[in-house]
Amino acid sequence: MTELIVIDVDGTLTDGKIYYSDNNEEIKAFNIKDGLMIASWNRLGKKSAIITGRISSVVERRAKELNITYVEQGIKEKNKKLEEICEKEGINFSNVAVIGDDMNDYSMMKLVNKTFAPLDANAFIYDYVSTPLIKKGGDGAVAEMIERLLKEENLYEKFLELWVK
Numbered sequence: 001m002t003e004l005i006v007i008d009v010d011g012t013l014t015d016g017k018i019y020y021s022d023n024n025e026e027i028k029a030f031n032i033k034d035g036l037m038i039a040s041w042n043r044l045g046k047k048s049a050i051i052t053g054r055i056s057s058v059v060e061r062r063a064k065e066l067n068i069t070y071v072e073q074g075i076k077e078k079n080k081k082l083e084e085i086c087e088k089e090g091i092n093f094s095n096v097a098v099i100g101d102d103m104n105d106y107s108m109m110k111l112v113n114k115t116f117a118p119l120d121a122n123a124f125i126y127d128y129v130s131t132p133l134i135k136k137g138g139d140g141a142v143a144e145m146i147e148r149l150l151k152e153e154n155l156y157e158k159f160l161e162l163w164v165k
Contacts, residue, residue, distance in 0.1 A: 002114060002149050003095040004069075005041060006082060007142055009052040009059055011101035012118055015138030028058050034142035038066045040159055041146050049085055051078045053104050079107035099145050101125060101137050116145040 010016050013034060019027040042048055049070035050063055056073065063071040075081045086093060097114035098105070101121035106128070109115045115129040118141035126132050131148065135141040150156045 001095060001153055002046070002097045003091050004047040004049060004085070004089065004097070005038075005146065005149070006049045006051055006085075006096060006098045006108065007038075007068075008100040008102075008105050009050060009056075010054060011121070011137040012099050012105075013050070013062075013138065013142055015136065016101070016120075026056050026058055028056065029138060030062050031138055031140050031143070033140045034138075035062070035066055037143040037146040038068065040162055041150075042067045042069070043162055044155060044158060047089060047091070049082075051075050051081050051108065053078070077107065078105060079111055082108040082111060097145065097149060099133075099142060114149075116141075116148075 007013055014028045014030060021027060038048055047069040050059065050068055051072045052059065053075060059073060060071060070085055072081050086096065093112045096112045097116065098109050098112050099116040100109060101118050102125060103122060105125060113130060116131045116133055117126045117129040118133050118135060118137035120136045133141050133144050135144045150159050
């Protein structure tokens with residue numbers, strides 16, 4: 001049973017594009033479908049984590065809106081951060097699912113059995129993962145991953161009960 005989902009940001013939760021305004025503000029676009037599924041995952045009593053190599057106040061804001069359990073930014077060794085989170089939570093790697101799109105996600109993907117990648121991921125990562133997705137990063141790939149997990153683990157009815165009463 002999956003207890004923790006780990007999400008990369010750029011290229012996974014977003015389309016990988018970074019915009020800068022004239023005021024030097026960073027702008028990213030997040031897919032509302034991904035957000036709904038992450039929030040639902042958390043409402044089902046599960047845990048979620050963002051582990052990303054960049055640092056962005058926009059990511060912090062979005063994570064707070066979705067009640068993401070862990071927000072780890074500026075992480076160079078993602079595998080070590082994942083190990084820390086699992087140790088703190090007492091979660092075995094067999095109960096973790098990771099979604100990422102590029103080589104900097106590979107170290108944490110090697111630790112777990114349930115790995116996912118958006119359609120437009122780096123070719124190596126896309127071929128490596130246990131579950132290649134049909135949605136692109138920033139276009140519902142995270143929602144697709146969560147929906148698959150809910151169905152595989154017979155939690156989809158519980159998910160629906162959150163919204164259909």
